[in-house]
Amino acid sequence: MTNKKSLSLPLNLRLEDDNKVADGVIRRIVAVLRVGSPDCKAIAPTLSTSLAVVEVNKTTTGSYLDALVSFLRVGNDRERKESATALYALCSFAYFVMEEIGRIGGAEAVINLKLGSSVPISYHPCFGPHEDLLLLEADDKLVSDIFHERVTLRGLPDEDAVLCTKSKTYAIKFVGNSNSMFLIPPPSICPGDAQVSDTNNNDKPLVSVLKIAPGNMELVEVSPRLDKLKQILLANPFGAGDVEAMMDIDDDLDHNGKRDLALYTWSDLVNTVQASDEELRNGLQSLSAIEIDGYWRVIDENYLDVILRMLLHNCVLKDWSFDDLDEDEVVDALVADEFPSQLASHCLRVFGSKVNETDKWKLEPRLVCLHFARQILREEKMRLESFMEEWKKKIPDGMEERFEMLEGEVLTEKIGIETRVYTFSVRSLPSTPAERFSVLFKHRSKWEWKDLEPYLRDLHVPRLSMEGLLLKYTRRAQPKADAPPVFSAR
Numbered sequence: 285m286t287n288k289k290s291l292s293l294p295l296n297l298r299l300e301d302d303n304k305v306a307d308g309v310i311r312r313i314v315a316v317l318r319v320g321s322p323d324c325k326a327i328a329p330t331l332s333t334s335l336a337v338v339e340v341n342k343t344t345t346g347s348y349l350d351a352l353v354s355f356l357r358v359g360n361d362r363e364r365k366e367s368a369t370a371l372y373a374l375c376s377f378a379y380f381v382m383e384e385i386g387r388i389g390g391a392e393a394v395i396n397l398k399l400g401s402s403v404p405i406s407y408h409p410c411f412g413p414h415e416d417l418l419l420l421e422a423d424d425k426l427v428s429d430i431f432h433e434r435v436t437l438r439g440l441p442d443e444d445a446v447l448c449t450k451s452k453t454y455a456i457k458f459v460g461n462s463n464s465m466f467l468i469p470p471p472s473i474c475p476g477d478a479q480v481s482d483t484n485n486n487d488k489p490l491v492s493v494l495k496i497a498p499g500n501m502e503l504v505e506v507s508p509r510l511d512k513l514k515q516i517l518l519a520n521p522f523g524a525g526d527v528e529a530m531m532d533i534d535d536d537l538d539h540n541g542k543r544d545l546a547l548y549t550w551s552d553l554v555n556t557v558q559a560s561d562e563e564l565r566n567g568l569q570s571l572s573a574i575e576i577d578g579y580w581r582v583i584d585e586n587y588l589d590v591i592l593r594m595l596l597h598n599c600v601l602k603d604w605s606f607d608d609l610d611e612d613e614v615v616d617a618l619v620a621d622e623f624p625s626q627l628a629s630h631c632l633r634v635f636g637s638k639v640n641e642t643d644k645w646k647l648e649p650r651l652v653c654l655h656f657a658r659q660i661l662r663e664e665k666m667r668l669e670s671f672m673e674e675w676k677k678k679i680p681d682g683m684e685e686r687f688e689m690l691e692g693e694v695l696t697e698k699i700g701i702e703t704r705v706y707t708f709s710v711r712s713l714p715s716t717p718a719e720r721f722s723v724l725f726k727h728r729s730k731w732e733w734k735d736l737e738p739y740l741r742d743l744h745v746p747r748l749s750m751e752g753l754l755l756k757y758t759r760r761a762q763p764k765a766d767a768p769p770v771f772s773a774r
Contacts, residue, residue: 393490394468403490404490405466405492406490406491407492408493408494411494412495414467414494414495417467417494419465420501421502434449435447438557440556446506446509446558448559448560450560451561451563453505453508453509453559453563454504454505455503455506458499458502459501459502461498465496465499465500466491466495467493468492506746507716507745507746508558508559508563508715509559509715510564510567510715511716512556512557513557513567513568513571514567514571516548517548520546522574522583522584523583523584526581527627530576530577547579547581549580550580553568553580572630572633574626574627574630583630583634585658588631588634588655589655589659591618591623591627592635594618595628596652596680598614606649607646608644609636611629611632611644611645614628614632614645632645635651635655649683649689650689653675653685653686653689654690656675657671657689657693658707659678660674662707665705666706668696668704671705672687692738692741693710695735708727710738713739715743717743717756717757720740721757724736725773729773730770733768740753756774757773758771758773759771759774
């Protein structure tokens with residue numbers, strides 16, 4: 285009872301005049317919040333509220349902030365009310381908030397820790413596994429992209445997710461830690477029931493540990509995974525039958541109003557293909573894909589062949605130069621031949637290039653000659669002489685065919701005294717290095733560099749040069765000093 289009366293005395297102090305008295309006894313008074321009798325604990329919250337509004341006592345009262353919070357959680361109605369009032373009074377002092385950040389500190393207390401110093405730690409009231417919290421290691425550029433919401437996670441449920449920025453793709457890998465790594469929340473998250481058993485060390489910051497992290501996520505830049513893009517678009521190429529369907533939009537719908545074959549909008553591709561937007565657009569360009577009625581399509585080679593032949597026929601008929609084609613004239617002529625204007629323009633983009641950013645186009649001999657070579661070699665191997673003879677017949681006058689144009693598209697082999705040529709296109713190969721080399725060495729056990737290089741030219745692996753790729757996936761042999769090097773599987 286005496287303790288209760290003694291504890292009540294400071295309530296009668298005229299706080300404006302007795303700051304020094306209050307400051308001298310507040311540590312013992314506030315300690316009652318922890319170890320006092322039930323009667324004393326009933327008075328302590330009220331007393332702490334009164335003292336908290338005296339600026340000289342704000343930091344001392346705040347030293348037992350965890351005790352005040354404990355009353356909010358487990359106290360009776362009066363204790364919760366008085367504790368809430370005390371906390372509100374403390375938080376109204378900007379200086380106290382800054383002092384509290386320095387003392388309770390959270391992550392800042394560790395970041396600002398001097399060499400050879402230490403801080404006491406305790407378990408946060410919310411300490412646990414927190415499976416929804418993961419550490420992510422990223423460089424400054426990526427951090428900026430993440431904070432400004434310029435990144436996305438892409439992948440289907442059965443795939444390992446990748447993180448994509450506007451122009452790059454990153455694999456997400458988990459790296460385990462051999463040492464304990466503590467996750468410490470910012471000071472705005474109250475340490476709650478953290479224990480401070482040594483009142484003599486109250487000036488030291490108290491760090492609350494929210495979680496022990498077993499490791500962190502690491503981002504590794506990788507090549508875009510564009511094989512799926514090739515697979516899904518080539519599975520349903522746009523052909524002559526689709527042109528008729530464009531005239532009647534209901535022709536390719538089933539009785540439920542859904543399309544019989546899968547078609548992909550840009551949004552569909554973004555959600556399906558693991559690549560950044562920029563890499564995805566480059567992949568579409570490499571496939572000569574075109575957006576038709578909101579869907580991305582690859583034009584069937586047979587139908588594209590018909591359009592190209594008609595374009596070449598018009599060039600002869602209208603005496604157009606291959607190096608000076610007016611886009612409007614070309615499109616109008618092909619539309620008159622019942623080809624859609626969109627596909628007429630697309631034909632120029634597939635087989636030609638712009639002339640000095642004007643509306644003029646020129647046909648590229650290599651692209652035109654390569655197209656006809658593919659048409660000839662589609663079915664079977666041919667004697668080299670027979671192929672060259674037929675190829676020359678199909679090439680329009682004014683263009684010159686050269687076998688070097690076919691690098692990365694055809695291979696030759698010796699059978700007795702004959703040389704045969706056959707199609708083996710880099711476009712049909714996987715885009716990942718391991719799978720690419722596997723297919724190459726299954727096709728041929730040994731490659732000379734002049735034959736191998738065209739099939740590696742489009743491989744771009746972050747942080748790995750061409751020499752690095754060869755060292756990783758091949759063995760290099762050179763029987764004689766003047767002989768060309770030969771590569772085999774490692």
